[in-house]
Amino acid sequence: MVFVNYGGGGYWFFQHAPWNGLTVADLVMPWFVFIIGTSVVLAFSSMQRRGVGRLQLLRKITWRTVVLLIIGFCFLNYSPRDGPLSWSWLRIPGVLQRLGFTYFVLSLLQTFWGQNQIPERAPQWRSAAQDVLLFWPQWLIIILLETLWLCVTFLLPVPGCPAGYLGAGGIGDDGLYPNCTGGAAGHIDRWMFGDNMYRYPTWKEMYLTALPFDPEGILGTINSIVMGFLGMQAGKIIVFYKGKNIHILCRYLVWAVILGISAAILSKCTRDGGFIPVNKNLCSYLCRSLSYVTAMGCFSFLLLGAMFFIIDVNGWWRGQPFLYPGMNSIFVYVGHSLLGFYFPFSWEIGFQQSHWELLLQNLWGSGLWVLIAFLLFKKKFFLKI
Incomplete structure (x- = not known):
């Protein structure tokens, strides 16, 4: 848990972590993106069983995405702290924009490569992993996207900054890289959006950063999609093993263990160390760094498994x-x-x-x-x- 003093004489609880690390607030939005992926699988499976065609699905996907983008651009750019809406500071990235685009990509994956059915008979080794093997095109696309994120993050040259820099800039890192906030992700967003970015970041006062940086920027979209795809995997397990509650709960536990171990390796179980620190700002409030995605994926599978056990299996709530x-x-x-x-x-x-x-x-x-x-x-x- 991270408590941050913002100069008001007390501590803000449930604030997002200023840069690396976790707080309670950082657990909410990844869970939301995870559930979007689960809902996409369950909803599309139901529509496909009712005979809804691919073209009709594409129309629905496109309409919903456009509406989310419009709401994000036109309604949620205003804040009482900013005064009347002005095109001069219109923020292009945003939470709903990210959610809309993530939903769009996940829905396309499910529409084109998510209609496989469980084979009646399959070898034992294949049966144990059929919810992965049957959707290998989806996994290939996700692996390619994550490879792109890793290459851009660690290999893209950023003027005046070391390769693969993941820090907050400003006075962070002993003030060695004051103009490197966000590394490659920040560089790309500043090149595309200029100063039209998030105006109240959690790290600005602590690290005294001067450069604009948006946690819902371009590069972070990739890990948001990956987080949602983990939720799609949870949905596939529900669909494939319907009525087999023990199978569902065991698979959720296996996924949680795999993702938890991955997060521990990537972060070396530290806040600021590791190969990729656990960070919410490098990608957004919706996805974070790769280690954050794996850590939140672990928690999401455990939480969904607990809710499935309480609500669906036992009917306690x-x-x-x-x-x-x-x-x-x-x-x-x-x-x-x-x-x-x-x-x-x-x-x-x-x-x-x-x-x-x-x-x-x-x-x-x-x-x-x-x-x-x-x-x-x-x-x-x-x-x-």
Whole structure:
């Protein structure tokens, strides 16, 4: 857990880690991307069983992606802290933009190479890995994409910076590389977007960085797709082993162990060391570095396995009250982004900010949105795209 003092006399709890490392807040969005991948497999499998054609699927995929991009560009660029929307600082990257593009790629993978069925009889060795072997074109594309990320990250020349630099720049690394924030990822984004990037990064005050850097930049899209693809693998296991709960839980555990060991090797079980540090900013709040993807993939398989055991196997819980925001997820997300700074969802906290007041404010705001989602459910109002 990382606690960061931002000069207000207290500590911000549930803030993202300034650069390397993990906090509770860093676990949320990777899980969301993971579940997008799982949902793509389950939804597309259902539509394909109903006879929905490939062309119709492509239309649906394209429409949903375009709507997500438009919402991200037009609605979520505004913040009360920035004043009226201005084209001069319009941010091109963004969370919904990243989610939309990730969904688009995952859906294409499922549409073109995700319709294989389980063979009735298969050799024992093949049966143990059929949910991987039957989708080798998807795996080949993902491996090529990750190879591209590794090559660009560690081999692309960045002026004035060492090859493969992964630090925050500024006063980090004893101030040796002040203009190298984000390494290759930051260099690419600054070349494409200029200063139109994320305006309130978690690392700027701590490392006194001067260069703009966007955690939802171009290069990070690759690892976001990889994170979602791990979720697709979880969905395939549910589809392939339907009714075989022990098989599903065991495979989730195996995947968690494999990914956890991979994360430990890549990071050497340290925060700032290792071959690739665990980092949320090198890619985005949605994917992070490769070691972050493997670490979050491990946690995601364990969490999904636990929920499957509690909800599907034993029926101890049906998902309430979180079921209701999930039915209107876009409405709740956009609503929070536009209104989250206003009363009654939040209020101005005194200069001496405390953990408990911040925690109470966040719980209160989240509870209000759960209540709103429940009322919309009762009124049978569902915002779908």
